[in-house]
Amino acid sequence: MKTRIMTLLLACIWLIPNVEALTRIVDINGTGQYISIQSAVNAAADQDTILVHPGVYYENVEIVGRYLTIGSLELITSDSTYIAQTIIDGHHNGSCISVSNESEITLRGLYLTNGIGTCSLVWGDRLGGGIYSIYSNLSIINCMIIGNKAFSAAGVSLGYSSCYLAGTIITENWGKSHGGFAFGGYSSDVVRTLVFDQENRCSIYNNYGSHANDIFIASQHMGNIDIYLDRFTVPASSAFLKECIHTEHYDYGQEFNYTLHMNTAVLDQQFADIYVSPDGDDSNSGLSITEPLKTIALAIHKIGADSQNPHTIHLANGHYAEDQHFPLNLRSYVNIVGESEEGVIFGGADIFFVGWDSEKEVTIKNITFSATTNQEFYQTALIDCITRNKIGGIPDKFSLSLENLSFRGIRPVHYDNPLKLGEIHYPEKLILRNITVEDCMVTTGFHLWGGNVFAENVSINNLHAAPHGVITGRALTIYTNNPLYTGGDSVFHNLRITDCESRSEAGSPSGLVAITHSFLPTQFRTYFVNCTIADNHWSTGYGEAINVGEDAKATFINSIISNEAGMNFLLYNESLPSHLQFLNCLVGPADNPEDSIFNLGPNNTVEWFGTNLSSDPGFYAWTENNPYTLGQNSPCIDAGTTDFSIFNLPDWYEFPSHDLAGNPRIYGNQVDLGAYEWQGQTGIDDLVAVPALSICNYPNPFTVFTNLKVILPSNQCNDKAGVTSASIEFYNIKGQKVKSIPLDSSKSGEQFSYWDGRDEAGRHCSSGVYILNLKVNGIRVLSKKVTLVR
Numbered sequence: 141m142k143t144r145i146m147t148l149l150l151a152c153i154w155l156i157p158n159v160e161a162l163t164r165i166v167d168i169n170g171t172g173q174y175i176s177i178q179s180a181v182n183a184a185a186d187q188d189t190i191l192v193h194p195g196v197y198y199e200n201v202e203i204v205g206r207y208l209t210i211g212s213l214e215l216i217t218s219d220s221t222y223i224a225q226t227i228i229d230g231h232h233n234g235s236c237i238s239v240s241n242e243s244e245i246t247l248r249g250l251y252l253t254n255g256i257g258t259c260s261l262v263w264g265d266r267l268g269g270g271i272y273s274i275y276s277n278l279s280i281i282n283c284m285i286i287g288n289k290a291f292s293a294a295g296v297s298l299g300y301s302s303c304y305l306a307g308t309i310i311t312e313n314w315g316k317s318h319g320g321f322a323f324g325g326y327s328s329d330v331v332r333t334l335v336f337d338q339e340n341r342c343s344i345y346n347n348y349g350s351h352a353n354d355i356f357i358a359s360q361h362m363g364n365i366d367i368y369l370d371r372f373t374v375p376a377s378s379a380f381l382k383e384c385i386h387t388e389h390y391d392y393g394q395e396f397n398y399t400l401h402m403n404t405a406v407l408d409q410q411f412a413d414i415y416v417s418p419d420g421d422d423s424n425s426g427l428s429i430t431e432p433l434k435t436i437a438l439a440i441h442k443i444g445a446d447s448q449n450p451h452t453i454h455l456a457n458g459h460y461a462e463d464q465h466f467p468l469n470l471r472s473y474v475n476i477v478g479e480s481e482e483g484v485i486f487g488g489a490d491i492f493f494v495g496w497d498s499e500k501e502v503t504i505k506n507i508t509f510s511a512t513t514n515q516e517f518y519q520t521a522l523i524d525c526i527t528r529n530k531i532g533g534i535p536d537k538f539s540l541s542l543e544n545l546s547f548r549g550i551r552p553v554h555y556d557n558p559l560k561l562g563e564i565h566y567p568e569k570l571i572l573r574n575i576t577v578e579d580c581m582v583t584t585g586f587h588l589w590g591g592n593v594f595a596e597n598v599s600i601n602n603l604h605a606a607p608h609g610v611i612t613g614r615a616l617t618i619y620t621n622n623p624l625y626t627g628g629d630s631v632f633h634n635l636r637i638t639d640c641e642s643r644s645e646a647g648s649p650s651g652l653v654a655i656t657h658s659f660l661p662t663q664f665r666t667y668f669v670n671c672t673i674a675d676n677h678w679s680t681g682y683g684e685a686i687n688v689g690e691d692a693k694a695t696f697i698n699s700i701i702s703n704e705a706g707m708n709f710l711l712y713n714e715s716l717p718s719h720l721q722f723l724n725c726l727v728g729p730a731d732n733p734e735d736s737i738f739n740l741g742p743n744n745t746v747e748w749f750g751t752n753l754s755s756d757p758g759f760y761a762w763t764e765n766n767p768y769t770l771g772q773n774s775p776c777i778d779a780g781t782t783d784f785s786i787f788n789l790p791d792w793y794e795f796p797s798h799d800l801a802g803n804p805r806i807y808g809n810q811v812d813l814g815a816y817e818w819q820g821q822t823g824i825d826d827l828v829a830v831p832a833l834s835i836c837n838y839p840n841p842f843t844v845f846t847n848l849k850v851i852l853p854s855n856q857c858n859d860k861a862g863v864t865s866a867s868i869e870f871y872n873i874k875g876q877k878v879k880s881i882p883l884d885s886s887k888s889g890e891q892f893s894y895w896d897g898r899d900e901a902g903r904h905c906s907s908g909v910y911i912l913n914l915k916v917n918g919i920r921v922l923s924k925k926v927t928l929v930r
Contacts, residue, residue: 214249320347555609
């Protein structure tokens with residue numbers, strides 16, 4: 141057989157038009173001139189042809205400034221069976237083929253797999269697992285590009301390049317940004333084009349990314365493009381199409397449209413709920429709790445949903461990490477709901493959710509996020525949603541609900557890059573409900589652009605910046621820079637921001653909450669109702685709890701803003717003044733509420749309504765989980781109001797019936813100030829004053845060990861009984877004590893220890909939720925939950 145092929149090959153060489161060009165034979169078995177493709181490329185002259193015999197070539201072929209044709213025996217025989225036999229395996233070490241420096245390359249009849257991409261010139265992120273091209277011209281004909289990974293464009297990445305595509309299959313490629321194919325045709329001096337062959341059509345389907353699963357095309361030279369395909373993921377009429385194809389023009393405001401011409405859709409989406417479990421199998425149907433899938437990304441791909449038929453992906457309790465192919469591409473009318481907030485844990489080094497395609501009515505619910513995030517490139521928010529599409533020139537906005545979510549022990553890998561828990565740009569509607577942030581090292585908790593936010597029961601505690609690198613450590617940023625995209629008012633109700641630390645450069649202020657609008661006038665306002673922002677501090681000692689920037693408009697109602705260090709408010713002097721209002725608030729501690737507000741702008745406005753206080757708020761820990769509840773003698777009790785008629789709150793706003801702890805919102809004659817309502821407790825001598833006693837652990841959840849930080853009160857700080865014994869005890873969910881760690885009762889202030897997940901006998905405890913109890917003088921005074929993941 142091989143003799144016949146060689147005879148045919150030699151005969152066909154004479155058919156090559158340019159008689160000066162050579163054909164170089166590559167055969168891994170040693171019967172050709174070369175045993176590797178790279179050695180043939182190195183030896184070849186421009187316009188040579190490199191013919192590759194069947195075999196698996198573990199290579200990362202690099203082509204720089206060349207004019208070559210590289211193909212399998214399919215090139216000369218038109219026998220398509222040679223394609224799957226002629227494999228370039230990137231061996232998880234780079235792109236299968238990288239092309240650069242104005243090369244002119246034709247690739248034909250090759251199977252490319254297991255590439256992980258080439259580091260890009262701009263970001264250093266890996267692009268093009270199968271093929272990476274920069275400043276070159278390619279023809280890709282009758283190839284199969286399957287099973288590659290990269291940060292972006294895992295199948296094919298074409299940067300500043302032109303390309304002709306024919307008869308090529310691109311499928312099952314996984315990217316963290318774009319999935320299968322990406323074309324970036326920007327060039328200041330050369331027109332870069334992309335052509336899909338109308339007759340010998342490509343098939344591009346079932347690729348995975350956080351946006352533009354299959355095809356991403358950006359250009360400054362094209363206003364429209366015809367995409368001719370044989371097989372594609374879904375029909376052209378599918379609502380899922382916008383998650384699969386995205387086109388954009390490099391010139392802002394210019395439109396770039398596409399027309400999809402396809403023969404067959406390969407994905408049979410199921411209009412039903414889908415079930416996923418870490419112990420599942422992707423060969424299962426996913427249609428029942430007994431046949432769950434293993435991979436959430438596959439469930440997002442398979443589920444069918446529309447405005448009339450919304451559906452849910454149900455996540456069983458367990459740990460979801462790198463094998464889930466994070467980040468996940470959100471889908472319109474698809475909810476992602478965990479079995480329980482404590483039991484469903486997202487970890488790993490990647491961000492988790494991306495929604496860049498105007499996703500509608502999406503809910504993410506019942507998940508704990510605990511991770512050390514590798515935010516090396518431009519994916520820097522664990523939940524990243526933006527409005528980027530327009531319909532008739534009008535922004536097509538997304539709508540998102542985040543409910544029952546915990547962020548615990550989040551850490552960055554790179555201190556010099558930002559890391560945010562949530563980056564939400566210009567929603568039609570954003571709901572934050574029952575959100576807990578505990579012990580997270582981030583530049584910003586939630587960065588919210590453009591209004592339309594309702595936040596209810598949000599607790600942010602012990603959020604802090606990295607010890608060096610990017611400045612801040614901000615809990616909340618409210619911002620806009622584009623009046624066209626800006627929406628309506630926002631309301632934060634039962635918000636708690638406590639024990640957080642912001643970091644700044646020497647001589648510059650730092651703050652926990654930043655409110656800045658636009659250099660052009662905007663109309664939306666942010667309302668803070670029954671919020672507690674207290675006991676926060678700054679690494680420089682020079683900062684403010686809340687900074688109010690250009691054109692910012694904020695109203696505080698029934699709220700406590702009490703921080704010992706720095707200022708409570710800083711109003712900047714900008715071209716457009718800011719506007720601040722207070723109704724029945726405590727702003728202090730100070731002689732007068734105005735004393736802790738620093739106004740730098742003569743045109744800024746600060747208005748006071750009702751009765752506002754400036755004394756100590758009188759916090760006491762009636763229960764171990766709520767250290768910022770009010771003591772029985774607090775001046776904040778009954779000091780609020782339910783009459784907001786002087787303000788124009790949104791029509792959709794309703795005063796909640798419960799406080800942050802879930803207790804009835806009004807106890808007594810009137811609503812209290814702050815996030816917690818006093819419930820009539822007495823016996824203050826038996827309580828622990830905040831912050832005399834506390835306990836925290838990180839990371840949580842943990843796999844190897846969790847650090848423990850305890851603060852014990854001084855025996856001389858008051859007239860209460862002194863501390864004679866103290867310990868940390870761990871109990872499983874059955875109530876059985878598994879471990880006790882003694883503390884130094886004679887030492888007040890901070891103490892540190894750790895738990896390695898072992899019991900008293902030194903045996904590894906099983907995965908699960910454990911109760912951590914701090915005992916003082918034999919009495920349990922604080923408790924919290926810690927999750928061990930094996």
